[in-house]
Amino acid sequence: MSRVFPVLLGAALLVAVAFLALPVIAIFLRVPPGDLLAQLGEERSREALLISLKTSLIAHAVILLVGTPAAYLLANRSFRGRRLVVSLLELPLVLPPAVAGLGLFAAFGRSGLLGGELSALGLELPFTQAAVVLAICFVASPFYLRSALTAFESIDPSLPAAARTLGAGPVRVFARVALPLALGGLGAGSTLAFARGLGEFGATIMFAGSLPGRTQTAPLAIYAAFDDDFDVALALGALLVVVSAALLLAVKLVPSWTRSSSASTTLFAPSASR
Amino acid sequence: MDTLELSVDHPLRSFRLSLELQLGRETLALVGPSGAGKSSVLRAIAGLLRLERGKIALGAATWFDSVAGVDLPPERRSVGLVFQEYALFPHLDVRRNVAFGGRERVDELLERFQIAHLAGARPGELSGGERQRVALARALARDPAVLLLDEPLSALDAHTRGVVRGELAELLAELRLPTLLVTHDFEDAAALAERVGVIVDGSILQLGGAAELLAAPADGFVASFTGANLLHGTARPGADGLTEVLLDAGGSAFSTDRAEGRVGLAVYPWEVGLARTEPVDSAVNHLRGEVSSLVMLGNRVRVRVGPLTAEVTAASAERLALAEGEPVVASFKATATRLVPIG
Numbered sequence: 122m123s124r125v126f127p128v129l130l131g132a133a134l135l136v137a138v139a140f141l142a143l144p145v146i147a148i149f150l151r152v153p154p155g156d157l158l159a160q161l162g163e164e165r166s167r168e169a170l171l172i173s174l175k176t177s178l179i180a181h182a183v184i185l186l187v188g189t190p191a192a193y194l195l196a197n198r199s200f201r202g203r204r205l206v207v208s209l210l211e212l213p214l215v216l217p218p219a220v221a222g223l224g225l226f227a228a229f230g231r232s233g234l235l236g237g238e239l240s241a242l243g244l245e246l247p248f249t250q251a252a253v254v255l256a257i258c259f260v261a262s263p264f265y266l267r268s269a270l271t272a273f274e275s276i277d278p279s280l281p282a283a284a285r286t287l288g289a290g291p292v293r294v295f296a297r298v299a300l301p302l303a304l305g306g307l308g309a310g311s312t313l314a315f316a317r318g319l320g321e322f323g324a325t326i327m328f329a330g331s332l333p334g335r336t337q338t339a340p341l342a343i344y345a346a347f348d349d350d351f352d353v354a355l356a357l358g359a360l361l362v363v364v365s366a367a368l369l370l371a372v373k374l375v376p377s378w379t380r381s382s383s384a385s386t387t388l389f390a391p392s393a394s395r
Numbered sequence: 396m397d398t399l400e401l402s403v404d405h406p407l408r409s410f411r412l413s414l415e416l417q418l419g420r421e422t423l424a425l426v427g428p429s430g431a432g433k434s435s436v437l438r439a440i441a442g443l444l445r446l447e448r449g450k451i452a453l454g455a456a457t458w459f460d461s462v463a464g465v466d467l468p469p470e471r472r473s474v475g476l477v478f479q480e481y482a483l484f485p486h487l488d489v490r491r492n493v494a495f496g497g498r499e500r501v502d503e504l505l506e507r508f509q510i511a512h513l514a515g516a517r518p519g520e521l522s523g524g525e526r527q528r529v530a531l532a533r534a535l536a537r538d539p540a541v542l543l544l545d546e547p548l549s550a551l552d553a554h555t556r557g558v559v560r561g562e563l564a565e566l567l568a569e570l571r572l573p574t575l576l577v578t579h580d581f582e583d584a585a586a587l588a589e590r591v592g593v594i595v596d597g598s599i600l601q602l603g604g605a606a607e608l609l610a611a612p613a614d615g616f617v618a619s620f621t622g623a624n625l626l627h628g629t630a631r632p633g634a635d636g637l638t639e640v641l642l643d644a645g646g647s648a649f650s651t652d653r654a655e656g657r658v659g660l661a662v663y664p665w666e667v668g669l670a671r672t673e674p675v676d677s678a679v680n681h682l683r684g685e686v687s688s689l690v691m692l693g694n695r696v697r698v699r700v701g702p703l704t705a706e707v708t709a710a711s712a713e714r715l716a717l718a719e720g721e722p723v724v725a726s727f728k729a730t731a732t733r734l735v736p737i738g
């Protein structure tokens with residue numbers, strides 16, 4: 122038995138690596154690289170990529186602008202129900218994307234919870250680019266919030282305290298001490314959230330639809346092209362693989378960029394429903 | 396120069412922090428075991444701990460007053476706080492660390508603390524002694540009216556400690572700021588402060604000059620904390636107007652102090668002499684025993700004999716050929732023997 126065991130372990134690892142790598146490799150082997158580039162130049166590919174880029178960047182800006190101060194406050198306060206609040210913020214991580222889309226519809230749809238208020242303001246969200254942004258924010262922000270919370274929590278509390286006694290007000294403490302010290306964790310979380318947002322599919326297709334030129338992002342375009350033009354699907358897929366791999370590499374490199382914070386840059390398991 | 400006035404009443408984990416202090420241009424040390432509430436006093440003055448009840452004022456300026464509802468944030472109190480582990484900003488170099496408190500005096504302070512050559516280094520690259528100097532320079536960059544030092548020497552190794560203690564004493568004498576320092580080491584307190592307060596479980600047991608505390612410890616805790624041998628026993632009037640103490644450990648000893656009933660008998664190690672045979676001298680207290688341990692401290696040797704610790708010069712220890720297991724006679728004078736209440 123003791124001789125078989127190492128072999129079993131090795132076999133398990135081999136199966137795991139082969140199974141996870143094969144689909145990714147297959148995308149690149151099906152079509153020669155020159156053709157891949159040509160397909161990306163096509164109108165519908167270009168449109169989808171631009172929409173993906175635009176909505177992801179807007180959503181990411183919103184996530185950073187709202188998420189950073191929110192996580193900072195949460196990291197520095199203890200109150201009753203704090204764990205509940207943290208759990209609520211993390212819930213979208215484990216929520217099936219279809220449920221996320223459903224929830225967004227129920228909240229912001231025409232007949233949804235805030236539907237009346239929104240139409241009174243002349244806003245109609247479903248099947249617009251704003252809906253795409255909303256869907257991305259919903260599924261991607263928990264990745265950033267969680268990482269940012271850990272990063273702010275792991276700052277030695279005597280450092281902001283020292284800054285206060287040296288004459289720094291709360292704003293200066295945040296900008297000059299907390300933010301730079303949390304930068305590693307913030308960077309890792311930001312990258313993961315961006316990657317998750319770029320690949321967002323389920324919530325988007327339900328809440329924003331898949332209208333070419335309006336709400337069809339790259340993942341939705343892959344799905345649409347899957348039936349009629351497999352080469353276009355492969356080209357877009359290959360591009361997303363490259364971008365995702367680059368983002369992953371960036372996260373792995375973050376700890377060596379900043380020497381300040383330590384435990385904050387751990388990768389955590391992405392949503393199971395990806 | 397303004398006086399720092401402090402009155403504190405605040406619940407901590409298992410006791411109340413309750414004390415009053417007035418601090419002029421002097422260094423006052425609060426000494427006590429860890430967990431006695433020393434650091435909480437510093438944090439309260441700096442504004443990092445909100446007191447349940449109390450008042451903190453520097454001259455006419457009230458920083459905190461629970462009755463009047465005054466509570467200035469830390470950045471509006473003129474305080475320089477040196478943290479126990481120094482709390483230097485790891486992402487800033489030495490110059491930027493110091494400049495964080497105030498830009499005007501950076502060059503002068505880097506010179507004064509002999510850290511100008513380290514201006515571009517990050518705290519992670521510095522030795523313990525260098526970090527301490529950077530922390531002091533940073534705290535002074537703001538030109539504080541009050542200086543607070545939290546265990547300023549405890550993060551240093553024994554070798555650096557002595558040197559830094561000397562430098563710190565010089566600095567404090569030069570600054571003449573109201574300085575409150577907390578430490579668990581009585582020797583550090585005695586070397587750095589004009590007045591020493593022994594604090595236990597949130598209250599000050601005794602406050603006075605270090606010499607005063609040594610000469611007349613208020614109770615057994617203060618005596619043993621300041622380094623005295625403390626033997627428990629029962630006192631009764633003895634011959635020649637002396638007080639005889641029947642020691643719990645067996646035997647008896649005499650003191651010129653008057654007392655009756657349960658007492659602590661305190662005698663400092665440097666008041667205890669050693670001999671091979673019972674000497675014919677003025678000391679009335681003689682205790683026979685075997686040497687159980689010898690510890691060299693530079694030019695001194697700490698010798699443990701039965702329940703007593705004696706300190707003799709290294710030369711004397713050599714002359715007497717002291718070694719573990721050797722029989723000796725420890726003697727101390729009744730006039731050097733203090734009788735203190737025990738809790």
